[in-house]
């Protein structure tokens with residue numbers, strides 16, 4: 001899985017317990033802001049049918065490669081194709097010039113090998129799920145040898161030690177299809193999707209501050225789209241980064257967007273991740289969720305993403321700020337039309353549970 005700002009890797013046990021308290025074996029669970037697909041993948045691994053959605057194309061592709069695609073369908077073929085791609089000679093072109101010379105996110109040899117592999121996938125033109133598995137492998141391989149502090153707003157002044165390692169493709173962590181049926185990956189605006197999606201539990205993990213994910217991961221978007229975009233600035237971001245904004249990235253927009261989202265979803269249970277430092281205060285979110293019936297709020301200390309722990313870097317990759325605190329508080333709001341059994345056992349040792357708040 002790739003490094004991702006706001007990844008909920010550390011909260012998986014709590015998220016799975018919350019969903020498990022609400023969802024039967026045959027339930028459909030929707031992850032409307034799936035990002036790295038880490039949560040959606042864990043939900044599929046736990047046996048639920050999952051709908052994973054994200055508005056960015058690379059995130060939709062990760063969701064398709066890691067959640068929609070099943071190992072029994074694509075595992076063998078993908079493994080064989082990835083072995084073939086691994087042996088291609090480097091093919092330096094616009095991608096290498098832009099992202100390994102003008103900007104320096106990758107070692108030029110790794111970038112040129114990646115460029116050869118990506119062109120080959122384009123020529124192969126495989127079935128959509130297989131394509132997503134191959135592109136997921138490329139993004140994951142590039143992520144393991146990149147030279148930035150967890151996002152692509154800047155890159156390190158000197159290539160990071162991991163960037164000197166040779167790029168190596170691995171088969172992504174494919175899973176078998178759940179007994180109750182297939183999973184699905186979508187690339188929609190969650191606000192447009194919310195009213196039409198049929199699911200038992202909706203997991204909501206939107207951005208909660210000003211950091212736009214397209215800017216943070218523009219390189220993955222370009223690697224997946226392969227559309228040779230116009231780029232700008234030292235970071236060589238896609239031109240679309242200048243205009244693309246999610247309402248969840250705005251202090252003024254996030255409240256109305258959240259209220260609309262919560263109001264449109266028909267799922268019986270909502271599980272919402274929201275950090276204590278986000279644009280919305282706990283009381284505001286609780287007010288929005290209160291109409292759903294029973295509300296549990298779980299507080300989980302959470303390790304910050306690498307960038308904050310390493311310090312703040314400017315656009316030239318120079319350190320300009322001191323590292324922030326190691327941990328922050330993540331909150332999981334579980335709102336349901338019925339009282340859920342969320343026991344305080346080992347997994348919930350660090351969790352404060354307010355039980356129940358009927359309205």
Ligand SMILES: C[S@@+](CC[C@H](N)C(=O)[O-])C[C@H]1O[C@@H](n2cnc3c(N)ncnc32)[C@H](O)[C@@H]1O
Pocket residue numbers: 004005006007008009032033034035036037038039053054055056059188189190191205206207208213214246247248
């Ligand atoms: C906090 S991240 C999700 C992290 C994810 N749970 C994980 O563990 O990797 C928020 C995600 O919401 C997506 N996003 C932002 N606005 C959106 C919208 N209106 N509709 C769908 N996805 C959106 C971003 O692209 C980003 O991937």
